Amino acid sequence: MAAGDLSWGRRYLCCRPTHFGVLYEINPWMHAEVTVDPERALQQWEGLVATLRAAGATVEEITPDAELPDLVFTANAGIVSGSTFVPSNFRHPERQPEAARFAEWFADRGSTVEHLPPDLDHEGAGDALPFGADTSAATPILLSGYRFRSDAAATTPLSALTGAIVRPIELIDERMYHLDLTFCPLDDRRALCAPIGWDRYSTRVVSSIVPEPLWLTDDEALAFSANSVVVDTTIVMPHVAPRIGRQLEAWGFDPIAVDVSEFLKAGGACRCLTLALDVDLSAAPRS
């Protein structure tokens, strides 16, 4: 295995931050009194999209909605697996209307939209990332965070809908409220891992799944280092800490920092602003 082996991450769905703002507070990073500079936000977002495209990714867009400022965080749209789309069941009422918008977008493009039971919360790819290095090498594992935004019990229907092995990961630090703030798969063997966000059982689970983890210090984790996007060998990060940068380069990756500081005000960075469209959890041959 080598850098660039990640089988997905070349097609993304993003949402232009026309209506982005911190209008409510649903995570510890959000403060309604903080003002977002719309112009800067747009520049930063365009910079991110340009970087993704330059790395070789295709980026599609969903129409922004004045009522839904967090629509820009497309990672929470739902779970993509091949031509199946499972829209999120958002925990907070503020974001719940987003689900229908995303479902519509996917249905319009021919995806089969499957729903989780309505009584179970799950916030999509923001709380569930695939990792390929299962012992059987063929069955993908979906790591799914739970507690703050998603329910542990949602892992069972998620597994049934996608065919993936779903490993629930308990998130214990409210600042790391989504799994994608604590985990970033780099290829079939490596991942950025922020144990600050996990309980000891989950840390053991990740250790057993990821052969070569890059353990993030608490400071690195709280700087959103794991909220990065991997396109082949390019890793688009909100911030490249020198130690991490050196290790990634040693592995053959090309870490690039893009400024997403306006979005950090809402508790989201690079990964949160993207939804990978080319994930296929069912395509791999079943063991």
Added chain:
Amino acid sequence: MAAVETFALEGHIVDSLILPKVLDLVLDSGSDYRLLDVVIGRSSTDPSRALIEVTAPDDEVLVALAEQLQVQGANPLDSGKATTEPAPADGVAPAGFCATTNLVTEVRIEGHWITADRAEMDCVLVVAAGPDGRPQPPAVRTTPLHRLLEGDAVVVGASGVRVLAPERTRGLTGFEFMDSDVSTEKPKATQLRALAERLRAARAEGAPVLAVCGPAVIHTGGGPAVARLVRAGWVQVLFAGNGFATHDIESAVMGTSLGVSVTSGAGTEGGHSNHLRVINEVRRHGSIAAAVESGWLTDGVMHACVIAGVPFVLGGSVRDDGPLPDTITDVVEVADRMRVEVDGVRVALMLASTLHAIATGNVLPASVETYCVDINPAVVTKLSDRGSHQAHGIVTDVGPFLAQLADELEA
């Protein structure tokens, strides 16, 4: 009071360490668990499923734990909730009422398992409302039919009702090998020592012991031994009938039981009416206690009960002579008195009594350790057949057995 709830956990619970995490949470809360069922998925994508029965020290711990477990995806099994219907008239239950067993019964009300106040077979469950109309402890009363009042909320159907399986005490108590069929072919000395050991343990725990005596106890010469046990504080409550009390008093006052000398075994002249004369004297005194107080009755089991302050319930029957003034002839009242007296009893001795033993078995919770001493194995079987499955049988002649028991206990 321990609180029990069953949780279901499903998904990839083994490799994800969710199952050990849940079990750790249970233990950390001071609760215990039993895995009722674990199904491990065959392929790596198959979900696994575990059924976990959690026993918490009390309801409060269970509620807090349930919240933690739900975060981990473990949900309480839907046990339904109890439905009630009002009793249509005094002493009449709504059709479809839930009939009780002698096991501890719990009723699910407003999301909580409420334990019924008593475990008694063949009763109905009444949910009592507090002043604010909400159930309050003891919210569930085990009620015999005749005690129902019109409008009582009677539990109907089986939804939201569960009985807790009894925990049989196992170990080298001398009785574990006696749980087989009742048999005459058992080593009596071992059984006797084991019973004595159980009575010593009951005394150490401060657990009341109930003796249910048939007239054969007196006929076979066991009366003095029972009196010794009562005097020495080995018996805390006594149930019998008119016959037992009569013959006990007859033997104490006249030396005969049904006219036969309890010492020589010989018949005595005019002895057939001895018991009637004794009954007549007690009736003259007004009660057994009054007969003791006046100095007329100076010995025997009933005398010992009066002196030691051991409460007794004498249940009457159609066959009774007299009866003694203490004999309660209203059978419904007898049963109610017995219900009051069995409260707290932990060990019951059924001594050569068939009808009173079965009557007592009817009001005893299954948790009461019951020892049935009778020369007829059919009595133990009969007791078990009527639902008192907890009865241990000792098939032997009750008179000599009781004398040995009193000796063993140094009564």
